[in-house]
Amino acid sequence: MKYLRWLLLPFSLIYGLVVIIRNWLYDAGLFKSYRFTKPVISVGNLEVGGAGKSPMTEYLIRLLKSDYKLATLSRGYGRETKGYIVADRENRESGFNNQGPATTKAPLSRQIGDEPAQFKQKFPDITVAVCEARVEGLKQLLPNHDIILMDDAYQHRAVEPGLSFLLFDYNRVNAPHFLLPAGNMREPMSGRWRAQVIIVSKCPASLTDAEKTDIAHKIEPLPYQQLFFTSIAYQGLQTLSGKQSALTIDNDTTVFLLTGIANAQPLLQYLSNSTPHIIHHNYPDHHPFTLKNIAKLVAEFAAHPAQKKIIVTTEKDAQRLDESWLNQVRSTDGQLPVFVIPIKVEFLNGTGPQFDKIVIEYVREHTENHSIH
Template sequence: MQYPLQPALKVLLSPLSAIYGAGVLLRNTFFKWGIFRGREFPLPVISVGNITVGGTGKTPHVEYLAALLRDKFNVAVLSRGYKRKTRGFAVVSTESHVEEVGDEPLQIKRKYPDVTVAVDGNRVRGIQKLCRCKGRIQAVLLDDAFQHRWVRPGISVLLTDYSRPLKDDMLLPAGSLREFVSAKERATTVIVTKCPPDIKPIERRIIMTDLKLFPWQSLFFTTFSYGDPRPVFSETVPFPEREIIRSEKYGILMVTGIVSPRPLRKHLRSISPRIRQLRFPDHHRFGRKDVARIKDAWNSPGENLRMLITTEKDAARLRQTTGLDDELKRNMYYIPVSVKFIDGCGESFNKKIIDYVGKNKRDHILC
């Protein structure tokens, strides 16, 4: 979980950032000089990633791409499966366990069961194995792969959070940058994510100026669109009507294990102003003590908590958490999130992606 550091702490950590930066610089220099070489594949490869630690909306953007391509091409999603307890290559099914494949790959598979989803920390090996899968994969989406330079994608999408400008950040551990801001030159497309839906043109121009992109790089702006609450479990009862929530003053228990839950909390205020929040670290595995903490919060006297609402990513883990009683399961919902391009620029983005995949889709049997 990333929190803004105090200025004094940033100063104390800056020597460690310098050491970290030297390692990053050396690695990138080796790739630049050809000592390390990325591999190209005879099929379309689209990478989605960032140069900051978490919280830019990678999974919703990968889902957007999967939804865009799935009806026209046999597309696969390849992730490293962050925080899974297994190693090597694995194909994700809707019944996979979160500890075997990770929460985000499982979320994508449950949302799009007809899309091939796989995990492998070694992306080169993962693509090779996908090429040998039945069904003739025609394109691969790499989730969180901007730093994985062993694969050379045809399109590299770099995400940057609207609320965390790159120019104001520092390298780890003093800041949240995984590498220098100059690394953005490797991207073919840059997307500023989590923008206010009503972001003004002048503000977009300021961001464009600050990013200092090259003419051959495309820039887009997106925001999040929140859907209606959906049941986490099969036994979850229908979500209460908004009028009943307001008239009966129902409260919400908000449970999250993500980097930045603030946008979700803001959205939930449109449902009920009475929100009790439990915040856990990103990708948190819920254990017995966590379940006890959730139960205690749910049963707090005087708060009239009637709905437990979480994120789609947390729902993937909570479904497989033991110890949740029937009452919690009956009242547990998640909020689906989707990507929306601002000012209709999504058509241009979609055309760019579809044209690239259509012209380069694989007709080979092996990679």
């Protein structure tokens, strides 16, 4: 399949030309970019797929939410709705469709997308909004908020954020940088100039200085860009409702792993450090789980002879579990143990305070301005 994609290189050239022309039109001012004087922070990447944008957004939420009125703004990838929507108690507790309230309860992810739903579940006191037109979403949010965090917005050139973080997945740094559709790049590497900070995510905690230097040579950050390296810190098991569990995974545990994320390899590696018995039900990124998918998982789980067995999924995937399955889990709670593994971002070599200082100084400098240029 990898080699077959190379046959698409002519289409990548066409795609790249369109992207370059579009970026030039924004850079030359022929396409309008809005810059807001209140703090607007963007988290994004150059590739499709997961580079750890959501964990980084959550890191920023934890850093800022105690001192500022905070909102996140996303496109809401995979949602069944359109337009500007704010996640609140009403649409958390009832169904929703484009025509209004639905007759049956639906997962919040179907209303606003899985990542925004995850933000709202973990941080219920902040505002979580989605809107395809980010400028319109910002105009709605900024009058009543101090800071807006834009998730996955690096290519949304209609907004010029005050502070932009660009993420690179450590596991893909050495991969060929082909543009779509032959490769995974949304835009050429030259587009990295728009970021103030570059973060290499998902690094091994034991990353050496020599490896960092080699990565820096490949990415070639510009003189004004600061480069950070982060790793994933897996947390203890939680229930679907977010309660901490005392259960631990050991060599005798059989794990049925359910994922629909861009790259499940780091999670598989983490679990394999505790048990060799992993049965992976792997689906594409943002996959909308169906009753058939869940029935297959439950049937295999029930038929497996292991005495100690559990089902594990990610926080993002948990947002897309259908209510019918959640009811099934509740009705067979003693027989079908389902857990979530949360993750957090950790900065390597104690550089977290340096990163925090960049964010806090930017926010403090801009929190008292209220106009749009």
